[in-house]
Amino acid sequence: MSQANTPEDVARMLGEAITSGDMDAALSLYEPGATFAMPTGFGEGSVTGIDGLREALGGFLAMSPELRINPEKTLVSGELAMVTGSWTLRGRGPEGSDVDASGRYADVMRRQSDGSWLYVIDNPNGSD
Secondary structure (H helix, E strand, C coil): CCCCHHHHHHHHHHHHHHCCCCCCHCCCCCCEEEECCCCCCCCEEEECCCCHHHHHHHHHHHCCHHHEEEEEEEEEEECCEEEEEEEEEEECCCCCEEEEEEEEEEEEEEECCCEEEEEECCCCCCCC
């Protein structure tokens, strides 16, 4: 699997992994203790850790989605970065209905010892 060389790469690569249905590639973009907030309209609260992430992301993969993530602004402080931008998700709901969702996100990534970046907090709800 390739690695994210910039904070913006993390978001872009997550969109590609979810769109291609590759759970392992998606999970490889998160630190083991990372937190994911459920997008408004898809559930409540948040999950922390790989098992929770696998369950939450599995729900999205079941929709055979197309996920596009558009990073717009990045702030870096040392080994941490906050990336904000927009996302769109299109797929099929459990009853076969069309799902068409979008929103703004505010994510936190951390530079790893090998220079790559991973999610610490994946917040698809922006400032909510």
